[in-house]
Amino acid sequence: MAVNLTHSMQDYLKTIFMLTADHTRVPTTRIAQTLNVQPASVTSMIKKLADCQLVDHQSYHGVALTESGRTAALEMIRHHRLLETYLSTALGYDWADVHEEADRLEHYISEEFEDRIASLLGNPLYDPHGDPIPGRDGVLPPTPWPCLLDVPAPATVTIRRVDSSQRDALVFLSSKGITIGTTCTVLKTASSYIMIDVSSTHKTVRLPNAIVQRLFVDQI
């Protein structure tokens, strides 16, 4: 069933995509939490999405995207991540501020706008947080980087990706001079934190696990 997706449908599809990255079904309550709506609202929207064959809903047993739902979700994610990259690169936004703006605009840019910013940016594969930008064909670039939490000291690593879902973490990291591409040396790993040396600033920084678990790195 070919459909015009409403703003809300797009939000639900994107959210379901994010929450099913592990290929399991997602319970309605998780969707409700993520979108800040009541579970009952999720149920009725899910029903609508299921009518359009965008999700597979088994009553009381969660939701998964269909192939066409996944395609639609990836289009929104492409819009979102291209916008984040554009806001950061062309308009000088801080990486902590791009999400909110992109989240609003992603629903309203045209395919022409998407193509133009993608070209201007040189068809980037990753956004300012290192998240992969789906191609127009819906293919996601690889993200092979292990979590910094799993890298034993001593080690020298390059930051490749940050979980951007907590704005505070992004603000903290940039205040310490840590961003995508930054090289660090892991000096010590303790049970609740690690100590690293940031090569660009030559400063030693203590990173609590709450931060460490959000960082994904290349080992050098």
Added chain:
Amino acid sequence: MAVNLTHSMQDYLKTIFMLTADHTRVPTTRIAQTLNVQPASVTSMIKKLADCQLVDHQSYHGVALTESGRTAALEMIRHHRLLETYLSTALGYDWADVHEEADRLEHYISEEFEDRIASLLGNPLYDPHGDPIPGRDGVLPPTPWPCLLDVPAPATVTIRRVDSSQRDALVFLSSKGITIGTTCTVLKTASSYIMIDVSSTHKTVRLPNAIVQRLFVDQI
């Protein structure tokens, strides 16, 4: 009454502003035509805007903006025209294509986005059609240019502003090499058209009155 303006309220305010440029009240039917909705829909929205003291509505006698309605309308127009300028200058859009994209995005950009594109563009005073961009203070730059229709031949003029409401006219003009800043010599004025020489292309172009009445010029 301080209000969060909905997307629709913003559209109505902007439309009423445009239709009351001559400082008269605008009948609901004109608003309905412009927004492509039924007159009854206009009446109910007008009532809502009047409740918020954004418009002055005298039943059966049209609508005018209040001071705060005018301020809100000018904010939207600033968004719209800055976006048009940005799409044209930074993203390479044709001047015929900027309106549609800006019309969608104007409702969703933040003040930060507005400030950033305004700075990048050097705080422009006019958009790609020569329409004045209100300042953050709501002040409109002057538009002192007479209509080309009122300029008798022979005369040499610079195009300063085009009525952008008819996309066809924009496409026609750019196909003839005529845009903002183009200098032309009026060779002949007839009752239903004029002949001009476009200085950049050295070509003679016949402009029907339907076009001529949309052009505003500086006489040199």
Added chain:
DNA sequence: GCATAGTTTTAGAGATACCTAAATTTGTGC
């Protein structure tokens, strides 16, 4: 195997913004 806590769905209602159809008002022509 069954009570029960927790999750999910159903039922019914509100806000927004639009519609159609039926009043109502206006102002012009006579």
Added chain:
DNA sequence: GCACAAATTTAGGTATCTCTAAAACTATGC
């Protein structure tokens, strides 16, 4: 001054997306 056409408003209804409250289902512990 009055009839009538045109403009405008009122009344009532639809679609979307949300909510709360209540009912239904699931799965766990004993």
